[in-house]
Amino acid sequence: MRVSFIRRERASRMAMLLAPIAAFACAIVASVILFTLLGKAPGQALYSLLLEPFLTWYNFSEVLLKMAPLLLIAQGLAIGFRANVFNIGAEGQLIIGAIAASALPVWYPQGDSGFMLPAMLAMGALAGMAWAGIAAMFRTRFNANEILVTLMLSLIAAQVLNYLLLGPWKDPHGFNFPQSVMFPDAALLPILLPGTRVNISLLFALVASALAYILMRHRFAGFQLLVGGLAPRAARYAGFSEARAIWVSLLLGGLAAGLAGAAEVAGPLGQLQRSVSTGYGYSAIIVAYLGGLNPWGIVISAFVMSVIYIGGDNAMVSADLPIAAVWVFQGLLLCFYLAGLTFIRHKVSFTRKPRATP
């Protein structure tokens, strides 16, 4: 018996819808096996991970809170991924955005100007953009691989954050904790849903999703971007520039991540902390792929991933699982999804191995 893939003539829509669902099911099965092997109660773990986020209004609102940065960053990254520009340093762009946004409230902790918040958001977005712009410059000017450069820039950003919080920006009355002063009210985002921590950054993320859809489907620029990345040679003949695809992808990705960073410090955190990002930049990569690099698909996958995040926090307490279990689940999910994608363009064929004639 021989199993092989045969290319389909046209992509299967059925497989396109089924792939993420099947991947999700497989990831659950694999995690159950793994948790059982580790001696944890798998039923309790799954209950915490997947159901508890829906059981109380507070938990559900926390899911929406987590969804804002994941969705915003993933939309930015997907623009690049569609054009084959791999910005995997959103984590660093988010951190730099958070730092830049924090500068104002750290320097003016008594500030009460109405311009403070908009200025913070703008500074965060611009700083994230500039940080990603370094990678675009290195790629277009020196041909340096953007995967490695964006990743290195993330590691640098984490150290810059540590330096600021242990040194010049440490709260003098903060009992030596590595965190900044608490921000004044003028530096905080308005709450969207009363009684929860969900702020208007969720709206930013939804607007970004709509803009990403318009860019992708209805604008010539989006098409140029796609071709510039997928077929640089064809693009050159048509007069589209590969360098432009790289610049636009990285700058938009950095802008989204920087804005997400600003919204974290001006939102649920209310100060600059070392844990300003709990891996949003990396999870957003998974969110972007899992959503099929499609703006509406990404909205769904961002929601699912936020459920897992909140569920993971619950599982830490109720099922004694370390938070790393969330990473394992996310990694498995992407592995299975990538394998499942094959069925969109291929069908499986079972053929009997030809016997050697005696």
Place this chain on the structure above:
Amino acid sequence: MNAVDFILAGMLAAATPMLLAALGEMVVERSGVLNLGLEGMMALGAALGFITTYTYQSHALGFLAAGLGGAGLSLLFALIVLGFVANQVAAGLAIGILGTGLSALFGKSFESLTISGLPKLALPLLSDLPVVGVLFVQDAVVWLTIALALAIWATMNHSKLGLIIRAVGENPHAARAIGFRVLPIRCAAIGFGGALAGIAGAYASTVYTPLWADGMIAGRGWIALALVVFGTWQTGRVVFGAFLFGALSLGELTTQAAGVNIPSQLLACVPYIVTILMLAVISSNRRRMRLNTIASLGQPFEK
């Protein structure tokens, strides 16, 4: 001990985790596959290596477990990119995240425990030399890594096996046409690279700094990936780059010891900044890059 002695004595050991991982990745890339999951495979190797060494008090078993763990994770990668013809960049990232998660999951209860490292072995005669003598007093793994680098160089450049691997990487369709089985060869290369990455992680957690901490690989897997580009896929240059980075990471410590007033967090950035600059210098020579880059790197192979 002065700064020069300190750097000379320690640079080989500091370079070893990056070198082992980079050598493995170089073979993988030469067969035409890009595995970005190096950081995760190293982390898994570091956790498994530490756990096994601590439990059985045997470094050899620790390295074995780490090698098997790294190879196992890399074979999952092989299944996804070779069996299911998936995007190698995305699959590598997925494996990286999975490996990092697994390492933290397994290593959780082994944090803040310690084990002893490995004894140093001095090469006779050479270690008696003035100044550079300290360079020749290293643990067994450092010596084995250097021997392995020589073996890989000889295999890649002067053996039939090396020729087959390179043929598969440069032009898989031609290689298949003359009767080589592309996917099994790539799969073997991936497994070899994964095993070396796992062992590299174990060296970091059981010998170089004998303890396990979440996040201890600290970007060394990514630096190893950059080293392969820096070395333009040539063994000798990869070794040179790794030693340079080993020296550099110690330069950080000596600067601090010398009382220079630079915050440690900013000094910790130096290897990352150098990686970026180094990539820029090497890659900006587009002609050399085009000559040396593996032609089918990252391309899925379908008959």
